[in-house]
Amino acid sequence: xxxxxxxxxxxxxxxxxxxxxxxxxxxxxxxxxxxxxxxxxxxxxxxxxxxxxxxxxxxxxxxxxxxxxxxxxxxxxxxxxxxxxxxxxxxxxxxxxxxxxxxxxxxxxxxxxxxxxxxxxxxxxxxxxxxxxxxxxxxxxxxxxxxxxxxxxxxxxxxxxxxxxxxxxxxxxxxxxxxxxxxxxxxxxxxxxxxxxxxxxxxxxxxxxxxxxxxxxxxxxxxxxxxxxxxxxxxxxxxxxxxxxxxxxxxxxxxxxxxxxxxxxxxxxxxxxxxxxxxxxxxxxxxxxxxxxxxxxxxxxxxxxxxxxxxxxxxxxxxxxxxxxxxxxxxxxxxxxxxxxxxxxxxxxxxxxxxxxxxxxxxxxxxxxxxxxxxxxxxxxxxxxxxxxxxxxxxxxxxxxxxxxxxxxxxxxxxxxxxxxxxxxxxxxxxxxxxxxxx
Numbered sequence: 001x002x003x004x005x006x007x008x009x010x011x012x013x014x015x016x017x018x019x020x021x022x023x024x025x026x027x028x029x030x031x032x033x034x035x036x037x038x039x040x041x042x043x044x045x046x047x048x049x050x051x052x053x054x055x056x057x058x059x060x061x062x063x064x065x066x067x068x069x070x071x072x073x074x075x076x077x078x079x080x081x082x083x084x085x086x087x088x089x090x091x092x093x094x095x096x097x098x099x100x101x102x103x104x105x106x107x108x109x110x111x112x113x114x115x116x117x118x119x120x121x122x123x124x125x126x127x128x129x130x131x132x133x134x135x136x137x138x139x140x141x142x143x144x145x146x147x148x149x150x151x152x153x154x155x156x157x158x159x160x161x162x163x164x165x166x167x168x169x170x171x172x173x174x175x176x177x178x179x180x181x182x183x184x185x186x187x188x189x190x191x192x193x194x195x196x197x198x199x200x201x202x203x204x205x206x207x208x209x210x211x212x213x214x215x216x217x218x219x220x221x222x223x224x225x226x227x228x229x230x231x232x233x234x235x236x237x238x239x240x241x242x243x244x245x246x247x248x249x250x251x252x253x254x255x256x257x258x259x260x261x262x263x264x265x266x267x268x269x270x271x272x273x274x275x276x277x278x279x280x281x282x283x284x285x286x287x288x289x290x291x292x293x294x295x296x297x298x299x300x301x302x303x304x305x306x307x308x309x310x311x312x313x314x315x316x317x318x319x320x321x322x323x324x325x326x327x328x329x330x331x332x333x334x335x336x337x338x339x340x341x342x343x344x345x346x347x348x349x350x351x352x353x354x355x356x357x358x359x360x361x362x363x364x365x366x367x368x369x370x371x372x373x374x375x376x377x378x379x380x381x382x383x384x385x386x387x388x389x390x391x392x393x394x395x396x397x398x399x400x401x402x403x404x405x406x407x408x409x410x411x412x413x414x415x416x417x418x419x420x421x422x423x424x425x426x427x428x429x430x431x432x433x434x435x436x437x438x439x
Contacts, residue, residue: 005236005237005238005239006237007233007236007237008313008314010313010314010316010317010318011233011236012229012230012232012233012236012271012273012318012319013229013232013271013272013273014272015272015310016310016311016314017308017309017310017311018304018305018307018308019270019272019299019302019304020272021272021299022232022271022272022273023036023037023241024036024241024242024243024244024275025210025241025242025243026038026243027168027210027211027212027213027242027243028166028168028211029070029099029101029119029120029168030097030098030099030100030119030120031097031099032069032070032099034168034213034243034275034276035213035241035242035243035275036243038275039296039300040269040274040275040276040277040296040299040300041069041070041275041276041277042067042068042069042276042277042278042289042292042293042296043068043069043070043071043072043101043276043277043278043292044063044068044071044072044278044279044285044286044288044289044292045071045072045073045074045103045278045280045285046059046060046063046071046072046073046074046285047059047284047285050073050074050075050076050080050083050084050087051079051080051083053083053086053087053090056073056087057087057090057091057094059285059286060073060087060091060096060098060100061091061094061096062284062285062286063285063286063289064091064096064098065286066286066289066290067289067290067293068098068285068286068289069098069099069276070098070099070100070101070120070276071091071098071099071100071101072100072101072102072103072122072278073087073100073101073102073103073118074102074103075102075103075104075107075110075111075113075114076105076106076107076110077107077110078107078109078110078113080110081102081107081109081110081111081113081114081117082113084100084102084114084117084118085117087100088100088117088118099118099119099120100117100118100119100120101118101119101120101121101122101170102114102115102117102118102120102121102122103122104121104122104123104124104128105124105127105128106127106128108128108129108154108155108157108158111123111128111158112157112158112161115158115161115162115165115167115169116161116165116167118167119167119168120167120168120169120170120213121158121162121167121168121169121170122169122170122172123155123158123169123170123171123172123200124172124173124174124177125171125172125173125179125196125197125199125200126173126174126177126178126179126182126196127177127179128154128155128200129150129151129154129155130151130179130180130181135180135184137180137184138184139181139184139185144181144185147181148199151199151200151203152203155200155203156203156207159203159204159207159209160207160209162209162211163207163208163209163211166211167211168211168212168213169204169209169211169212169213170212170213170214170215170245171197171200171201171204171212171213171214171215172214172215172217172245173193173194173196173197173214173215173216173217173227174217174218174249175188175193175216175217175218175219175220175223175224175227175249176218176219176249178192178193178196179196182195182196190216190223190226190227190230190319190320191230191319193216193218193223193227193231194216194227194230194231194234197214197216197231198234201214201240201242210242212242213242213243213244213245213275213276214231214242214243214244214245215244215245215246215247216228216231217247217248217249218248218249219248219249219250219251221248221260221263221264221267222321224248224249224264225264225267225268226318226319226320226321228244228246228268228273229268229271229273229318229319230318230319231244232244232273233318233319243275243276244268244273244274244275244276245274245275245276245277245278246264246265246268246269246273246274246276246277246278247261247265247277247278247279247280248260248261248263248264248265248279248280249280250280250282251264251279251280251281252281252282253281253282253283257279257280257281257282257283258279258281258291261279261280261281261291261295262291262295265277265279265295266295269295269296269298269299277292277295277296278292279291279292279295331377339377339378340376340377340378341376341377341378341379341380342355342358342376342378342379342380343380344379344380344381344382344384345380345381345382345383345384346382347384350381350384355379358375358376358379359371359372359373359374359375359376360372360375
């Protein structure tokens with residue numbers, strides 16, 4: 001049994017002033033290891049119907065060929081779990097040895113079947129035993145203990161099967177699917193996410209089963225980062241060292257999904273936290289692999305830097321967001337939302353086209369600016385005031401030139417209209433005398 005350690009109340013990584021990966025225990029998943037001295041692993045998840053064997057095998061192979069080291073396949077029912085045997089057989093027959101992971105929700109029976117087939121199972125503590133009823137109630141300590149005992153009775157058989165078959169497990173908390181019990185006691189918080197995983201982890205430890213990976217996923221990057229940091233802090237205090245699976249739930253697609261994943265996963269990797277990564281994009285799963293690779297390759301040969309004095313006492317709470325108090329300057333600070341500033345100080349010339357990428361689009365014919373939703377709030381120009389002045393003068397000259405051209409066009413149009421009116425009057429007079437005067 002581990003002993004509780006005394007650590008700093010803000011500690012969640014080896015150092016705040018130098019990069020050092022937090023050393024976790026190694027968990028073997030098939031032929032590869034996660035944690036310990038192993039590189040940060042990259043994985044993804046199929047999107048096919050698990051009962052469509054051919055499609056699932058084909059997609060799994062595409063993922064592996066793209067660089068996926070672990071392939072996760074959903075198993076929503078016992079029948080899906082049973083079909084994992086045929087999927088695994090065909091993938092192995094094609095010459096691929098990447099470990100397979102069964103993703104389980106709501107169905108303990110499916111998990112117990114899958115654990116005998118694949119190399120790893122993932123369970124969500126929010127819905128493995130509990131059914132979401134959205135109940136609002138207060139639990140006494142005795143009632144809460146009864147709930148935990150019910151979980152133990154239902155979860156222990158899976159733990160023993162995994163232990164017997166050498167199957168690893170990920171206890172994967174999801175911010176969006178915490179149980180009513182957790183929500184009523186801890187709220188929709190990082191603390192609730194950590195405690196949700198710990199309830200299941202304690203059962204594993206009581207069975208002397210340690211082939212476990214943990215995750216704290218959320219679609220909210222801030223909540224996700226806080227939950228992982230709190231998880232590590234709590235494990236440090238307990239003397240535990242289980243590997244961590246990093247990911248942002250439903251990050252999206254295109255640039256938005258990649259930026260969101262990089263913000264969440266990248267922040268934790270910089271902390272030295274994380275042993276395997278899955279970038280969750282609403283695209284084909286093989287498209288996730290290059291993004292995950294780009295994130296983790298930085299840490300394969302992370303360069304050192306000049307020493308920075310250690311921080312003895314952090315001024316910030318890493319587990320909760322509290323905005324620093326500041327004074328108001330223009331529309332910056334105090335009650336205002338953060339502003340976005342564009343750095344144009346090194347530009348050789350600043351023209352209307354320069355600001356296009358920053359959300360400002362100038363229309364020469366209308367002599368007006370259009371501002372997009374993602375436009376910057378300020379532009380830092382440094383010593384380039386003369387360049388901006390030259391640009392403004394050029395724009396004025398262009399506007400004046402446009403106005404002159406417009407006046408000429410209107411004058412020509414007026415002359416053309418007058419000539420046409422005279423011709424019409426003449427023709428009308430020839431047909432019906434007196435029309436010329438009326439016109």
